[in-house]
Structure formats: structure tokens, C-alpha cells
Amino acid sequence: MTVTQPSSLGRQATSRTIGRNYQSLVLMLLVTLFLMGGMGARLVYLQLIQGEQNRQKAEDNRIRLVPKQPVRGNIFDRKGKILATSRLSHAVYIWPLMLKKSEWPQTLKRLSELLNIPEKEIQKRVERAGASPTSLIRLERDLTPAQITALQEYTSDLDGVKVDIEAVRNYPNGSVGAHVLGYTGELNDKELEKRRAEGYRMGDIAGKMGVEEAYEQKLRGEWGGQQVEVDGAGQILRILGEKQAKAGKDIYITLDLTTQKAAEEALGDQKGAIVALNPYTGAVLAMVSRPTFDPNIFSGKITGATWQKLQGKGNPFVNRAMRGFPPASTFKVVTQTAGMESGKFGPNTILPTFAALRVGGTSFGEWNHAGFGSIGYIQAMQWSSNTFHGQIGKGVGGPTLIEWSRKYGYGEKTGIELSEEAAGLIADDTWKRKRFNWEWTVGDTVNMSIGQGFTQATPLQVAVMFAAPANGGYKVTPHLIQNDKDPNRWRKSLNLKPTTMETLRKGLRAVVASGTGKALNVPHLPPAAGKSGTAEAPPGKPHAWFGGFAPFDKPEIVVVAFAEHSGGGGGSVAAPMVKHVMEAYFGKTDPAAAKEKEKKPTGH
Known part of the structure; x- marks a missing residue:
């Protein structure tokens, strides 16, 4: 008599073997669904919840604000003789978005040498602009011809650094009437904090004494500027919008x-x-x-x-x-x-x-x-x-x-x-x-x-x-x-x-x-x-x-x-x-x- 063993392939299923062949497939499906769900949730978060913020970051990387300072109003005496006016001068600015972290230490050192400004002071000004990095930051006003020439010579080593023309205050009669006219100067941190609500921004110039201070609101004018689109190299591709700066009002005072x-x-x-x-x-x-x-x-x-020299007088x-x-x-x-x-x-x-x-x-x-x-x-x-x-x-x-x-x-x-x-x-x-x-x-x-x-x-x-x-x-x-x-x-x-x-x-x-x-x-x-x-x-x-x-x-x-x-x-x-x-x-x-x-x- 011949005895035949049943084949394992044809073995009848038991409660222990049911579904075992599908476990890996189910597991893979679950992992896939979990990953896709996580990615979807992340996409929803990025697009819906943080979408506006991320779009703004992207815009900031290609759109810049190039501010235009207004020309301050003139001050005349009672007969129309000029007491205070403006003259053109050169200033050096930094565009924070163009500052490459790897090159910044060298740029910082070079600027410090050319402008005779401590590195810590330059770094502080850059850090202060954290809230609006798309705007230019003025580092120095009224540059000397030697400073302008030096900055131009090192242009290739100074990414994000720009020399531009601006109007600065000029008193053609020197010290005549100084205590009446006063003077203008850049707002310090404390002054800026007090005047932000009035529309002042970092780097703004304001009257600090005399008529310049008393009639600041009439003399200061309104900022203008351009909103421009730039490429990866920082080159301007097109102007998106422009607002003309509004010059301050001229005033006539009673001095003769x-x-x-x-x-x-x-x-x-x-x-x-x-x-x-x-x-x-x-x-x-x-x-x-x-x-x-x-x-x-x-x-x-x-x-x-x-x-100190001035106070010593x-x-x-x-x-x-x-x-x-x-x-x-x-x-x-x-x-x-x-x-x-x-x-x-x-x-x-x-x-x-x-x-x-x-x-x-x-x-x-x-x-x-x-x-x-x-x-x-x-x-x-x-x-x-x-x-x-x-x-x-x-x-x-x-x-x-x-x-x-x-x-x-x-x-x-x-x-x-x-x-x-x-x-x-x-x-x-x-x-x-x-x-x-x-x-x-x-x-x-x-x-x-x-x-x-x-x-x-x-x-x-x-x-x-x-x-x-x-x-x-x-x-x-x-x-x-x-x-x-x-x-x-x-x-x-x-x-x-x-x-x-x-x-x-x-x-x-x-x-x-x-x-x-x-x-x-x-x-x-x-x-x-x-x-x-x-x-x-x-x-x-x-x-x-x-x-x-x-x-x-x-x-x-x-x-x-x-x-x-x-x-x-x-x-x-x-x-x-x-x-x-x-x-x-x-x-x-x-x-x-x-x-x-x-x-x-x-x-x-």
C-alpha cells in the first residue's frame, strides 16, 4: 500500500495562518497613508496657516524698497535771505539682503577700515534693521572724496554696499544765528523709539534744537522711494512702484x-x-x-x-x-x-x-x-x-x-x-x-x-x-x-x-x-x-x-x-x-x- 503525504501548498488554512501573507502589504499601506497625511498636513500648514508669511519671505528675497529721503525745507530771514538750506552729498548704505554670511566678516572689516567706524558699531546698525531688512541702512553721511574713491575701488569686495547721493543740511552763514536756527542730526535709538508713531524710521534726520526742532513737522517733508524687483545677483529687473519724495515746506522767520x-x-x-x-x-x-x-x-x-572739543568751549x-x-x-x-x-x-x-x-x-x-x-x-x-x-x-x-x-x-x-x-x-x-x-x-x-x-x-x-x-x-x-x-x-x-x-x-x-x-x-x-x-x-x-x-x-x-x-x-x-x-x-x-x-x- 502506498501512502501519499499531503503537500504544504495544498495545506488547509488554520486560524494561525489566516492573513499572515497580507501583513507586509497592510503595513506598507498604513505607513504610506501616514506619510502622505503628514505631508498633506504640512502643506496645509505652510500654505494656509503660514502661507502669507512665506509668500512675504519670498517677496522679500526678490523685492526691495529703495527709500528716497525728502529734501528739507529752507529757512529764510524776514527779507528772504537764506539762513538754512540743503546741499548734495554722498552717503554709504548697506542692503541687508545682499549681505552673504560667509563674506560678511571680510566686508565688515573692510568697511570699518574705509569709513573709520568700529566694526561693533557697523554690526549694531545692521542688527537694528532686523524688522525691515529690505530697506537701505545708512552707515555714514557726508563722505569725503577719498572715502568715495576707496569705496569704488573695493566695489567687488563689498556686496550689498551702495554709495548714493543725498541732501544734507547746510548753513551758508556758518555760526551766525546758530542758537536760533539750531541744527539737525540722525535720531538715536532713544529718540527714534519716541517718534516711531510719527512716522520716523531708522536713519531719519530731525531738528535737534532751535527753529529746526520747533518747526520740524513743516521742514521735514515726506519720504518717497521705489519698490524694485531684483534677481539673485541683486540687479534691478524692474520698478514695481514709485512714490516721489515730498520736499519740506520753506519757512520765513523774523530774524533780520x-x-x-x-x-x-x-x-x-x-x-x-x-x-x-x-x-x-x-x-x-x-x-x-x-x-x-x-x-x-x-x-x-x-x-x-x-x-568733547565742542563742550570744552x-x-x-x-x-x-x-x-x-x-x-x-x-x-x-x-x-x-x-x-x-x-x-x-x-x-x-x-x-x-x-x-x-x-x-x-x-x-x-x-x-x-x-x-x-x-x-x-x-x-x-x-x-x-x-x-x-x-x-x-x-x-x-x-x-x-x-x-x-x-x-x-x-x-x-x-x-x-x-x-x-x-x-x-x-x-x-x-x-x-x-x-x-x-x-x-x-x-x-x-x-x-x-x-x-x-x-x-x-x-x-x-x-x-x-x-x-x-x-x-x-x-x-x-x-x-x-x-x-x-x-x-x-x-x-x-x-x-x-x-x-x-x-x-x-x-x-x-x-x-x-x-x-x-x-x-x-x-x-x-x-x-x-x-x-x-x-x-x-x-x-x-x-x-x-x-x-x-x-x-x-x-x-x-x-x-x-x-x-x-x-x-x-x-x-x-x-x-x-x-x-x-x-x-x-x-x-x-x-x-x-x-x-x-x-x-x-x-x-
């Missing part, structure tokens, strides 16, 4: 360049200030401060060494025309006003004067150490009697004297557009108790009556005070913007009695005609009026003051000169400065000075 230059000459190298106003409108005709600076310096790069950025100093005897205009307006000392008052006035154990001396006998307001102003005015101050009392000080504008800002203005100081009992824990005394009042003690007035405030007797009794608001509207906008009546005004004017005229201001009593100038002042300023030498106006009958100009620690008197030091300014304003020449100038030999 001829008068300004004369005031600069009059002050010379003397530390101090000169201010000239139109007494009826408050228009500032001239404003000078010493020491000064050339605003053109800021059109280029300011290094730490340059800044005695704080040249402080506008002394708007800083407080003891006003000395110029303040006697306020004292006489308080005396007459209070009713306690009428216009016909006669008082004895002495070698010194003793109050509470303090002696307030007469400058001539003898007194002037019994005199009235006009003679007291003419000879600047301290003991006369001390008696007026003592008689009206501190509160009344303080009240009239503030009515004339002392102790508060005048309202001029410049942000650098200080308020000066008119102290009172509250201030003294808070500062020194001591009550106001009669001695404080007497000291104030002659412009000493705690009183601090700016040359601009003193000019505002002198404008009142010049214009018939109005307190003016000094301003720099040219405005032909109703002058009443710029002035407010002090409501002085006609007799007060008449007495003040006669006294101020007597100062020039035969008193301490005889330097202005010259035949080639219209009749003038004014008041001198010599302020004690320990531990240094005395300050010299003179404020005056002319012509006496119908004044056109008020001029105040202040010479800090000059060591001389107001009549001998400051009055000649006022005279020089008035000569320029009225177009008159001192015959004696001209003759003396002719005698001097000229060099060849």
Missing part, C-alpha cells in the same frame, strides 16, 4: 540777517547774549549767544572727540539769551512801575538818597558811595540810584513788587517757540520757605527792587520788559515765525496809567541823554532811551547789562545786551554793543569809527 550779523560782531568773543525785538509785535530781529558753534558740523559724523549749546541772570538796575523799570501804580509813590514823588540804605542790619550801598540828594523818578532812573529804588520797594512791599514783576513777564517763559527757554526766577515767601526754611524779609524786597538777590531774568525777558515803555504799555510775546496778522495777537496791555508811562519814558530818555547810557547819545543815531545795569555775580566779576530802544518818539527796535562776568559797568561795556546793533539796523555809520578805520594800514 543784517541786524543779526551786527549783533554777532557787537558781542564778539564776550560770553553773554544780545536780543533785538520789534517792540510792537514781539518779532525777534536778532538773538546771539556766546560761546557758539557751527551747525554745519552736525551735517557730518560727530565723534566723541569732536563732541564753555557750553556752546546753552542759549544764554534764554537763561536767567541777576538783571541788576534794568529791573528798576519794574520797581518804578510798582511804586506809581500802587498809589503809594506818585509820579511827583521826591525822596532823599544816601550813601547807603540800612534795612534789618544789612546795608544797601549807593554806587557812588555818596547819594544824589533829594531826587524824583526821572533823576533816580538817570543816575540809577539804589537807595531811591530801595525805599520804593520797601514802601510798596514784597507782594506788590512781586506782582508787577510777574505782570512784566518775569518768572515765567515768554512763549517763544524755542524749547530751550528757561523761566528765570521771581522768588516769594512760599519759595523761600520751601528752599531755605526761612520767611521773606524786607531786605529781600529791597534787594529785589534793585535787581539783585534771588531774582533771575533772561535777556529775552528783559527785552520784553523794555518793549512795554517803548510801545505804550504792552507786554509782547516774542516769536520767530513770520506772521503779518494783527499785532494784537502778540501783545497784551499792562493797563498802566498815562502818568506812569510818561514818567518811565522820560527817565529812560534821561539815562541816554545825560546819564549812564551816554554811549548811545550820538548824532548819527535817532534819539534813544534805555537803562544800564551792573549785577553782582560772586565769585566772578560783575555782569554788564544795557537795554534800549529807538527812535524815542516812535520806537522800531529794542536791543538788550548782556555781558557775563565782563567786569565792567553796563554803560561802558553793554551800551556800546547796543549802539553797534542800532547802527546796523538804521543803516548808520559812526563817523569817528569810520575815520579811525581809514587810518589803519591794510595788509597786502
Whole structure:
């Protein structure tokens, strides 16, 4: 009998062998579905969720913004003479998208050498542009010809570096009017953060002082630029859009360049200030401060060494025309006003004067150490009697004297557009108790009556005070913007009695005609009026003051000169400065000075 074994191929399936032949196929199918699902989900995420962001990245790689800086508006004087304008210059920029990481260290080193800028500073500027890498980043302004040539020579080694022309600020008169005009400069990080909401961007230039700062919004203009498509090599393929930069607006200010230059000459190298106003409108005709600076310096790069050198000249950025100093005897205009307006000392008052006035154990001396006998307001102003005015101050009392000080504008800002203005100081009992824990005394009042003690007035405030007797009794608001509207906008009546005004004017005229201001009593100038002042300023030498106006009958100009620690008197030091300014304003020449100038030999 033959036994036949069943073949395994024909073996009957059991529960253990069912489906085993399909396991690998099912597994492969599951893996495939998982991978495809993951890829699909990733595609959905990239296209739908991150699609806009990725498209923007792709656009950024081929689309660039080439910004165009606006040309800043010009500044003209009242007669249309240019005070600030723009000139063309070269600047070097970086395009962040063109900076290859592998080549950047070498590029960075080369730029540092050519521009004399530390590598860390360049790197910092590039990193700051992280939020908008498609824009150009300015590295340096106002390149020298040597720098331009060097950059061109190394063009092949400086991918992403571009030299272009831009407009930079130019002040054709140099330092003339520097404290009024101010200067422009690139916004630093802190400034930029504050002004981003106003549309400022990295690399923007803005006014930093004076008129440039005060009228920044009018002068700055609006940025323009081109949106361009580039290839992989950074070459422009086509312009996608263009917006023309909008130039800033020109402005006309009240300065008179001829008068300004004369005031600069009059002050010379003397530390101090000169201010000239139109007494009826408050228009500032001239404003000078010493020491000064050339605003053109800021059109280029300011290094730490340059800044230290500038500061070493005695704080040249402080506008002394708007800083407080003891006003000395110029303040006697306020004292006489308080005396007459209070009713306690009428216009016909006669008082004895002495070698010194003793109050509470303090002696307030007469400058001539003898007194002037019994005199009235006009003679007291003419000879600047301290003991006369001390008696007026003592008689009206501190509160009344303080009240009239503030009515004339002392102790508060005048309202001029410049942000650098200080308020000066008119102290009172509250201030003294808070500062020194001591009550106001009669001695404080007497000291104030002659412009000493705690009183601090700016040359601009003193000019505002002198404008009142010049214009018939109005307190003016000094301003720099040219405005032909109703002058009443710029002035407010002090409501002085006609007799007060008449007495003040006669006294101020007597100062020039035969008193301490005889330097202005010259035949080639219209009749003038004014008041001198010599302020004690320990531990240094005395300050010299003179404020005056002319012509006496119908004044056109008020001029105040202040010479800090000059060591001389107001009549001998400051009055000649006022005279020089008035000569320029009225177009008159001192015959004696001209003759003396002719005698001097000229060099060849």
C-alpha cells in the first residue's frame, strides 16, 4: 500500500495562518497613508496657516524698497535771505539682503577700515534693521572724496554696499544765528523709539534744537522711494512702484540777517547774549549767544572727540539769551512801575538818597558811595540810584513788587517757540520757605527792587520788559515765525496809567541823554532811551547789562545786551554793543569809527 503525504501548498488554512501573507502589504499601506497625511498636513500648514508669511519671505528675497529721503525745507530771514538750506552729498548704505554670511566678516572689516567706524558699531546698525531688512541702512553721511574713491575701488569686495547721493543740511552763514536756527542730526535709538508713531524710521534726520526742532513737522517733508524687483545677483529687473519724495515746506522767520550779523560782531568773543525785538509785535530781529558753534558740523559724523572739543568751549549749546541772570538796575523799570501804580509813590514823588540804605542790619550801598540828594523818578532812573529804588520797594512791599514783576513777564517763559527757554526766577515767601526754611524779609524786597538777590531774568525777558515803555504799555510775546496778522495777537496791555508811562519814558530818555547810557547819545543815531545795569555775580566779576530802544518818539527796535562776568559797568561795556546793533539796523555809520578805520594800514 502506498501512502501519499499531503503537500504544504495544498495545506488547509488554520486560524494561525489566516492573513499572515497580507501583513507586509497592510503595513506598507498604513505607513504610506501616514506619510502622505503628514505631508498633506504640512502643506496645509505652510500654505494656509503660514502661507502669507512665506509668500512675504519670498517677496522679500526678490523685492526691495529703495527709500528716497525728502529734501528739507529752507529757512529764510524776514527779507528772504537764506539762513538754512540743503546741499548734495554722498552717503554709504548697506542692503541687508545682499549681505552673504560667509563674506560678511571680510566686508565688515573692510568697511570699518574705509569709513573709520568700529566694526561693533557697523554690526549694531545692521542688527537694528532686523524688522525691515529690505530697506537701505545708512552707515555714514557726508563722505569725503577719498572715502568715495576707496569705496569704488573695493566695489567687488563689498556686496550689498551702495554709495548714493543725498541732501544734507547746510548753513551758508556758518555760526551766525546758530542758537536760533539750531541744527539737525540722525535720531538715536532713544529718540527714534519716541517718534516711531510719527512716522520716523531708522536713519531719519530731525531738528535737534532751535527753529529746526520747533518747526520740524513743516521742514521735514515726506519720504518717497521705489519698490524694485531684483534677481539673485541683486540687479534691478524692474520698478514695481514709485512714490516721489515730498520736499519740506520753506519757512520765513523774523530774524533780520543784517541786524543779526551786527549783533554777532557787537558781542564778539564776550560770553553773554544780545536780543533785538520789534517792540510792537514781539518779532525777534536778532538773538546771539556766546560761546557758539557751527551747525554745519552736525551735517557730518560727530565723534566723541569732536563732541568733547565742542563742550570744552564753555557750553556752546546753552542759549544764554534764554537763561536767567541777576538783571541788576534794568529791573528798576519794574520797581518804578510798582511804586506809581500802587498809589503809594506818585509820579511827583521826591525822596532823599544816601550813601547807603540800612534795612534789618544789612546795608544797601549807593554806587557812588555818596547819594544824589533829594531826587524824583526821572533823576533816580538817570543816575540809577539804589537807595531811591530801595525805599520804593520797601514802601510798596514784597507782594506788590512781586506782582508787577510777574505782570512784566518775569518768572515765567515768554512763549517763544524755542524749547530751550528757561523761566528765570521771581522768588516769594512760599519759595523761600520751601528752599531755605526761612520767611521773606524786607531786605529781600529791597534787594529785589534793585535787581539783585534771588531774582533771575533772561535777556529775552528783559527785552520784553523794555518793549512795554517803548510801545505804550504792552507786554509782547516774542516769536520767530513770520506772521503779518494783527499785532494784537502778540501783545497784551499792562493797563498802566498815562502818568506812569510818561514818567518811565522820560527817565529812560534821561539815562541816554545825560546819564549812564551816554554811549548811545550820538548824532548819527535817532534819539534813544534805555537803562544800564551792573549785577553782582560772586565769585566772578560783575555782569554788564544795557537795554534800549529807538527812535524815542516812535520806537522800531529794542536791543538788550548782556555781558557775563565782563567786569565792567553796563554803560561802558553793554551800551556800546547796543549802539553797534542800532547802527546796523538804521543803516548808520559812526563817523569817528569810520575815520579811525581809514587810518589803519591794510595788509597786502
